[in-house]
Amino acid sequence: MRIMRRKEKAAQAEAADSLPVIHVEGHRLPVHARVHARARRIILRLSPDRTALRLTLPHNVPIAEGLRFVETRREWIARQLKNRPLPQPFRHGLVIPFQGEPHLIVHVPGARGTVWREGSGAAARICVAGNERFLPRRLTDWLKTQARTALLQACQHYAAAMDLKFSRVVVRDQKSRWGSCSSAGTLSFSWRLILAPPFVLDYLAAHEVAHLAEMNHSARFWQLVRTHCPHVDEAEAWLKRHGGDLHIWGAQAPSS
């Protein structure tokens, strides 16, 4: 959802080490602050994976004031951390969402280490063969491949429709955003989009492809996305409501 130029990326990596940190009930939370010209007030959010804070400041509010505001919100932060769903490491018997539908993870012992999907509806399952010790990694790799295939197809569709060209599609476990578009034309996405309903993944593809033409979120950008993608608002609403929960799947319990 964001455009990152190489310089900005480097600057961000550098800044990550020197971020202010707040400790709440044993959790160490870095505070990512940014100034937003149109923000009317200070806005504090937990990152989707609930391991960091996002602080949005109106242009005339200094960061020190923002951090004082964070201090006043300790109870709220503690409550948010308590209410977060628990991480669910991949294991036999776990039900995970795949393309928005529940799928049972089934370990198939004794077979070669492959992964496949079978059944549908209530009987839908993802089977993982091979040594059970490698199930989490095998399933993660398989989900990433599925995500990349689906995203590549969707990006090709939108690139053709918008008459644009991208250089490649990569999937990663990016925590802070669902997708990004580099000035070199690389479209990056979170593999976790394969867990969401297909219209969400489809929208993210349209969104990042449109950044190839408009490296901003201007009215022209949105017009381009909306012209080609029929479910922008539904997808944005879905991500706002459920996006954070996608981060619990396959995640290890936090060490703090």
Ligand SMILES: [Zn+2]
């Ligand atoms: Zn964007």
